[in-house]
Amino acid sequence: MHRAFTTTTTRTQTDLAGYWDWVPDAGDVGITEEWYHRFPTGGQQVWVPGVWNTCSGYLDYEGVGWYRTRLTIGECAAALVRFAAVTHQANVWLDGEPLGEHYGSFLPFCFSIPVPQPGEHELVVRVDSTYDMVSTIPSANLDWFRYGGIHRPVWVEELPGPGHISCLRLTPVVAQGKATLRVRAELTNVGEDVIDERWTLLLDEQPLRSGRIRLHPREAHVLLFAVEVPNVRLWTPDDPQLYSARLAFAGDDVIERTGFRSLVVRGTDILLNGVPLHIRGVNRHEDHPDWGPALPLPLMLQDLDLLADLGATSIRGTHYPNDERLLDLCDERGILFMEEIPLWGFSREQLAQDVIANRAAAMLWATIERDSSHPCIWAWSLLNACATDTPEARLVLERLIDIAREADPTRLVTFGTNHALDDACLDLADVVCVSVYRGGCNHDMAWPELLDRTRARIGAKPMLVTEFGAGAVYGHRALADDVPGSEEHQSRLLAEGVRHVQERTDLAGYYVSQLYDTRAAGAERARQPLGDASSRGLLDAYRRPKLAYSTVRALLRPGKG
Structure with a gap:
């Protein structure tokens, strides 16, 4: 789906790849006319992930386009709608209610759906691919094509409980003959009750560090720590050794991969x-x-x-x-x-x-x-x-x-x-x-x-x-x-x-x-x-x-x- 490996064992992930309804909005009237409530007829079906410039008649089109699809959410404590990338301004609604907006053509974003109603829902996305010379990155001055659309995967994650892992970031460090894993993770309580739960970080399913945390309703806490990893095999182009890190918390887990290697400069050389x-x-x-x-x-x-x-x-x-x-x-x-x-x-x-x-x-x-x-x-x-x-x-x-x-x-x-x-x-x-x-x-x-x-x-x-x-x-x-x-x-x-x-x-x-x-x-x-x-x-x-x-x-x- 969105990665080349499994990223969780506890969440239900639903890929939203497929044909979505799409209409251009050359006059940018969609918000005024509330297309997120009443999606207009007369559009066409386009494949997501994709860009409208590969559709017949729209190679030249730069501006606003609206997407709509339907998704089903089961019984869960909360859900997330995730976008790997949209080029480049996105506004998102679920069942006519705004979830949020994001700017930046090549980076991921997500929106939370607290206590979602089980059943079918309507997801609407307004995409603006307008480039200019004043405020957009990239600007209108390019030597590559200015595409527009939802060009990377979209998916829904159903969370098993109120306690969940909002993010997990790993930074491997190799210095002075030692390998250290720097960890930044955010733990969140999306529920209405206090939770008191353990968290555990595992590397290749071997426990590396654990602790306990108490979170009030709607509270989030950032974990920051570094832990030495013994007997590491270094990542090299000839032997690309990877390690799987899994963080578990309150019935939720997130999996990320990494590898250990050092990069320094010495004179005119780059040393790996x-x-x-x-x-x-x-x-x-x-x-x-x-x-x-x-x-x-x-x-x-x-x-x-x-x-x-x-x-x-x-x-x-x-x-x-x-x-x-x-x-x-x-x-x-x-x-x-x-x-x-x-x-x-x-x-x-x-x-x-x-x-x-x-x-x-x-x-x-x-x-x-x-x-x-x-x-x-x-x-x-x-x-x-x-x-x-x-x-x-x-x-x-x-x-x-x-x-x-x-x-x-x-x-x-x-x-x-x-x-x-x-x-x-x-x-x-x-x-x-x-x-x-x-x-x-x-x-x-x-x-x-x-x-x-x-x-x-x-x-x-x-x-x-x-x-x-x-x-x-x-x-x-x-x-x-x-x-x-x-x-x-x-x-x-x-x-x-x-x-x-x-x-x-x-x-x-x-x-x-x-x-x-x-x-x-x-x-x-x-x-x-x-x-x-x-x-x-x-x-x-x-x-x-x-x-x-x-x-x-x-x-x-x-x-x-």
Whole structure:
């Protein structure tokens, strides 16, 4: 459903995937006309999770859309309606009564239904996908497509009793030869009576820590503790050892997985468990012509199989928090992951807006809250291709870095720059990440000069080339490799780029742009097959290999057939 493993043994979880009623609301009159009470006729049925832009006639549609479905709740103490992500503003009603609202396209949220009536209920969701240049993250200035809809799973959880676990966050720490598990959990009493119950944390079903707590009606309590874990097997890409943690309380339980590993910087090296790490990665968007960003699990598995065949060891989740099921699979397969919040391409003027800084801070907190348990994540990337040559960007970055270090001191922090030679913020990052485009050159200079001058600016600090590549339309072949848009041209430029980064001993790794083609930004560009941002893939959008795939594969896996 929403994860790649079972997340509870006590709650009844009902997946709401299926056809929902949907109507567009181009005039944004739905709230005034109370569509949450009287859902309009004349719409259509659409699949959830999904986006309306994959429906016939709605590729170009950006704005408000309304969804409706029916759900059944059994006898239970309380229930939760959970959304893995909605892009990007959601208002939710149950039986005409408001449950709440949420902002943020790629992060989960949930609403409580205290003492629900058993039986059938009507769930209505208003989704606003409007992007602007003033307040939204991401903004209207993008190089990926602006989708709208309920694009990740929705489900209902029935709670067995009034005492329940509202959240469980694990942060594994490895330092000075010891493994410690930091735990943050919230225990809640949703009932009308006082409860006095024990809680127990188990690791691989072995008790690790327990206690007792007394909660008054509607009271919540946060547990904060750290416990040493003996005889730990460390998580590595070659041996991705995972542990299952289960917190039990008052008849409820929640299960989370994690792995123990250390990440530190030493000179120009990134050390994973004390061993220098060299990243061979690809950039990857969540996109498919038939599904948009609502990728089903089999397609995620196929993408990871292709990644392994290519010889890559890491994914850069461009440019937003990815589906948590993909992170679960990366945990299992030992695939390193760089996670990013969608602060992409923001100008000096945009970064000066309080609403942007505040929303970015909230998104980073929520991302770390959701994903701190995943051992595959090696870095938090705080923005990409923004005006980091300005004091406004530096103020935003300083705030975000403070948040990341406070919330999760076990991972490295970074950001992506596309103007490394005049960037004013490189000193803030643990790892410097640079983009190199325009046919293998940037700032009108060749690869070696650009990287040498960047190295001179940053000193002995890890550096990665996190974006480089060129576009090609699948099937567009040429007799010469200097024809832009041809597979031969893309193959030559990528071969040159990969050789450049592989030959340098002062780089901690690289990410090729990108694994597969994606829909381009904006409806106009989405209709143009030669749009460069959409055609940089080693594979086309349907995952068919271009010439560059075999070229890069040969460089990443020398000697392999």
